[in-house]
Amino acid sequence: MSPKEKHPLKQITPSGENDASFFESVFELVRQIPKGRVTSYGAIAAALGTKGAARMVGWAMNQSHFVKPAVPAHRVVNRQGRLTGKIHFAPPERMEQLLKKEGIQVIDDQIQDFEKYFWDPNEMI
DNA sequence: ACGCTGACTATTA
DNA sequence: CTAATAGCCAGCG
Numbered sequence: 001m002s003p004k005e006k007h008p009l010k011q012i013t014p015s016g017e018n019d020a021s022f023f024e025s026v027f028e029l030v031r032q033i034p035k036g037r038v039t040s041y042g043a044i045a046a047a048l049g050t051k052g053a054a055r056m057v058g059w060a061m062n063q064s065h066f067v068k069p070a071v072p073a074h075r076v077v078n079r080q081g082r083l084t085g086k087i088h089f090a091p092p093e094r095m096e097q098l099l100k101k102e103g104i105q106v107i108d109d110q111i112q113d114f115e116k117y118f119w120d121p122n123e124m125i
Numbered sequence: 126a127c128g129c130t131g132a133c134t135a136t137t138a
Numbered sequence: 139c140t141a142a143t144a145g146c147c148a149g150c151g
Contacts, residue, residue, distance in 0.1 A: 021148095022147090022148060023148090023149090040133085040134090041132075042133065042134060045133085045147085050146095050147060051134095051146085051147090052134085052145080052147050053133090053147045054133040054134060054147085055131050055133050055134090055146075055147070055148085056133090056147060056148050056149080057132085057133080058132035059131060059132075059148080060132095060148095062131095062132070073132080076132080077132090078134085079133075080134095083132090084132055084133085085132030086132085088132055089132095
């Protein structure tokens with residue numbers, strides 16, 4: 001992380017999840033990802049209207065571990081279908097295991113037939 | 126209020 | 139396909 005260590009980023013909406021912040025929107029959208037499917041950060045960001053905020057989506061995933069109901073962050077990968085965020089899991093292998101458990105083949109942090117499992121957030125509308 | 130950071134993405138080589 | 143570079147937006151100190 002950096003000299004400043006992790007980013008505190010206090011808890012999301014201490015009072016509840018009624019906060020309409022960017023992060024909350026991300027969580028709700030990610031929760032709607034069907035089992036056995038995956039999507040990308042950019043797709044989520046685009047679905048929220050902020051196409052260029054793909055990075056923020058990833059950052060939101062960081063908090064997803066503290067949010068409830070739980071967010072299936074393991075179903076969110078980068079555009080290449082690569083598990084770049086696995087390092088943030090505990091343990092990192094967890095992400096890959098979860099995906100395999102849902103029927104998605106992952107080899108060397110790379111999802112096989114990624115396009116086939118890709119789920120477009122805009123379709124769920 | 127400004128600047129830095131980041132689980133990204135598109136482009137170029 | 140991989141590697142390197144630039145651009146991008148939202149949140150925090």
